[in-house]
Amino acid sequence: MRIVLxxxxxxxxxxxxxxxRLFTEAGHNVTVIPTEASTRFVGSATWEALSGNPVSNSVFDDVHQVNHVRLGHEADLVVVAPATADLLAKAATGQAGDLLxxxxLMAHGPVLFAPAMHTEMWQHAxxxxxxxxxxxxxxxxLEPATxxxxxxxSGPGRLPEPEAIFAAAMALVEGRQDFQLPLAGRTITISAGGTRxxxxxxxxxxxxxxxxQGVALAVAARNAGANVRLLAAHMEVPPPAGVEVVQVETALQLREAALAAAADSDVVIMSAAVADFRPAEVSDTKIKKRDDRSDPVITLVRNPDILLELVELRNSTVRGEGHQLIVGFAAETGDSDGDVLAHAEAKLQRKGCxxxxxNHVGTDKVFGQDTTSVVILARSGSEPQEASGTKTEVSAAIISRIAFELNAVSPRA
Incomplete structure (x- = not known):
């Protein structure tokens, strides 16, 4: 695909x-057209090296190729990033003072603007x-990130992450409606990994x-335009680029980080596997085998219920229930008291998320695997939603459902 950037x-x-880099690594032929002002921030040599194509911002370069007409005609896609207030104004009024x-004006294919500017500029009439x-x-x-x-x-006006712009551009070319980044301007906190x-x-x-799973959710939320904060417990995979990472180890540390992060979050997703119990005492030295062969006795105490606390905190604020979406995860197994969904329904009502x-878990299910199968239950009582496939695919379905729920409760103007 021929892209003008x-x-x-x-x-x-x-x-x-x-x-x-994302465009070129996906196999697309990219011609970069920087404005004169943009070369004060990033020089033309950078764009030529990364694109493999010559770079110009003048209509008088390579006149014999009539670039000011040819580039727009030939482009399958035009992406402008960052689209400043000045560029948006020039594009809206049909100005033609430079090559971009x-x-x-000559573009025949889809055109995508990714704005970035100060909040007051973005909100100006x-x-x-x-x-x-x-x-x-x-x-x-696109809506800018916050x-x-x-x-x-801080505020709305931040350029969406490159991965989110790339995802929006591909969706636009494919004719999909999700190019609008349904979570643009939203802040999402996601916990991931296992506590120790x-x-x-x-x-x-x-x-x-x-x-x-937590990392896949962070990627899906980032690609939907959200500002993502990842509360990372022990993980076997690296955190993704373009997200804020807060490292935690224990359930108590995760609790502290989650309660603090919830203050400015539109969505909190508790996908981490949090230990239900912790040792009542932690030895300062390694516990050794005793000569009398007696077994050590380890007393466990209950860890706080972070999900329940998040719901109670949300409901007790001035804005109350409805201003923040809270998503829990349940790794369940069936037993003599009920099947997986029966236990999950009871947990949903008990937690109030x-x-x-x-997830239906077991030694060979979900944990550490690249594929999964989930059921999404809603406290509103709507029909359960099933999703299966790779954790990337399932995460996309979960984030899509979250976007739907958010826009149903508090749609953006």
Whole structure:
């Protein structure tokens, strides 16, 4: 696929190098057109080296090829990132002062703008009008992410992560409606992996969780445009790029991190395998075998119920129930008292979370595997939703359901 990648004059231009890499590694032929201002942040040599194509922002270069017409005609896709307030205004009013704005006027294929600017600029009536004008003409304009901006400010206006822009671009070309990044501007906290409860300096109580599901959820949420915070317990896989990572080890550490993170989260997903119990005492030295061959006695105490506390905290705030979506995970096995779903339904009502993702677990199921099968239960009583496949595919289904639930409760304007 032939892609034109326009780079606007904002500090977020440095992140677009990663977007270019994603396009080229996927086999696409990319021509980069930086604005003159953007070369103050990232030079043309970088774009030429990464794309393998010559770079220009002047209509007077290679005049014999009529680039200001040819590039737009030949492009299967045009992506502009960062799309500054200035670039959006020029595109909306049909200006053609450089090679990029000429190319936008000549583009025959889909056009995707990924805005990045200060919050007040994004929220200004002029910018909002320009965005609506572009969308009305058929261009796709993503919602910017919310987060740390240049300097000490935070708010909507941050460039979405390169992986999210890439996913939106591919969806747009394929004609899918999810290119709009349904979680843009949302903050999602996800716990992943298994907690470890120390017995002594070398031993711990743990579980079989690999962290694969939590990491896959973080990737899916990031690709849907969310600002993702990953509370990472012990994991056998590395955390993904483009997410904030908070390292934890024990259930108590996870509790502290989760309660703090929930304060600014639209969604909290508790997918970590949290130890139900911990040793009442932790030895400062390694517990050794005794000469009298007596067995050590280890007393366990119950760990706090983090999911339940998150629900209670949410419901006790001024905004109350409904302002935050809380998703729990249940790794269940059937027994004489009931099957997996019976135990899961009881847990859903007991915990009070909005959605419960249910796994049927065993020594050869779910933990450490690349595939899984889940059932998503809703406290609202809606029909259970099944999802199966790779953990990447299942995570995409879970995030899609979360986006649906969020937009049903508090749709964005």
């Amino acid at each position: 326009g780079v606007g004059g904002g500090i977020a231009a440095y992140k677009v190098a990663s977007l270019l 704005t000429n190319t936008l 002029a910018t909002r009008a320009n965005v609506e004008t572009l969308r009305g003409r058929g261009a796709a304009v 987060g740390r901006l240049t300097g000490a400010d 409860e120390p017995l002594d300096p070398v031993r711990f109580l743990g579980n079989r969780s690999s962290g694969k 909005d959605l419960l993702v249910v």
